[in-house]
Amino acid sequence: MTNLVLVILCLIIGVLLQKVKEMPDDAPKALNTYLIYIVLPALALLHIPETQLSLGLLLPVLTAWISFGLSWVVFGTLGKKLGWSKATTGCLIIVPGLANTSFIGFPIIEALYGSEGLKIALLVDQAGSFIIVSSIAIIVASIYGQGKKRKRDVTKKILTFPPFIFFLIAIGMNIFHVQLSGMPQEILEAFAATLTPIALIGVGLQVKINSSTLSSIHLWYGLGYKLLVIPVLIFFAYRLVLSPDNILYKVSVMETAMAPMITGSIIAINNNLNPKLASLLVGIGIPISFGTLIGWYYLVG
Incomplete structure (x- = not known):
């Protein structure tokens, strides 16, 4: 209960800080x-080395790949049929295709399912969402963005993305049974521990809702896919292979049902893929998702 109160409180603090004139834009x-540069690598080094890797853990990780792959198919097709601009199509592929499995997902999953749930969520994020956002999302951005990027530049972005680097390090530590202890562990x-307050205050700073922002049809296409379509698909598909009481099943559905990924919106904005829409998908999607997540939580138990 304390963690859930903290989530709500930090979000409210972020919204209120918008009124502080000294707050930088x-x-x-x-x-x-x-x-991205400090906390997510720290989480990877803390949790992945001690996680028992198994084929069963591939199922929650696959949810991120299924979500992004289907997003590319759905919005790529709709974009052509409905005559959307390449920028809008690319934005809708990337932002709703990626779940906020870390900034929002980690504190919520930890609050609901404890440390065991958090370990699964970390794998979903690092082996799923962050590999995609640091590789395939950049490729999508180069296809739908303005101008062509050299293959060498795309590859460099992928290989130098900090969470991706530390994910590989943490996997190596897991394989060779290397775990941190003492002072290094305490520092990490x-x-x-700063993840929840910093992430959610940052989210609160970006939440801006008014009547004009709610009229975008592209916004509701994106949020409809992210908060309803893909969670429904995982909810029913994974019931065929996992028990409803299995924590892998519960975390898989809940992580899929998270709001659009902040980092995905940053990729879209940096590549000029309808920046306004990218911001709306995150800024409006996150507060709405708190309501939809309650529904998904009661469905999966």
């Missing part, structure tokens, strides 16, 4: 940079 970007735990 790029504060959310600075907070997200800290999370201190950084990891």
Whole structure:
């Protein structure tokens, strides 16, 4: 209960901080940079080395790949049939195709399912969402964005993305049974503990809802896919292979049902893929998702 209260409180603090004149306009970007470069690598080094890897864990990881792959098929097709601009199509492929499995997902999954749930969520994020956002999403952005990027530049972005690098390091540590202890572990735990307040305050700083922003049909296409279509697909498909009481099943559905990924929106914005839509999908999708997630939680138990 404490963690859930903290989630709501941090989001409200972020919204209220929008009223503070001294707050820099790029504060959310600075907070997200800290999370990407420091906190997510710390979480990877803390949890992945001690996680028992198994074929069963591939199922929750696959949810991220299924979601993004289907998003590319659905919005790529709709974009052509409905005459959307390439920028809008690319935005809808990337942002709703990726779930906020870390900034929102981690604190919520930990609050609902404890440390065991968090370990599964971390794999979904690192082996799913973040590999996609640091590789395939960049390829999509180069296809639908303005101008062509050299293959060498795309490859460099992928190989130098910090969470991807530390994910590979953490997997190596797991394979060779290397685990941190003592002072290094305590330092990583201190950084990891800042995830929830920093991430959700940053989200609150970006939440802006008014009548004009709610009229975008593309917004509702994206949120409909992210918060309803893909969770329904995973909810029923995974019931065929996992018990409803299995924590792998519960975390798979809940992580899929998270709001659009902040980092995905940053990729879209940086590549000029309808930046306004990318911001709306995250800024409006996150508060709405708190309501839809309650429904999914009661469905999976």
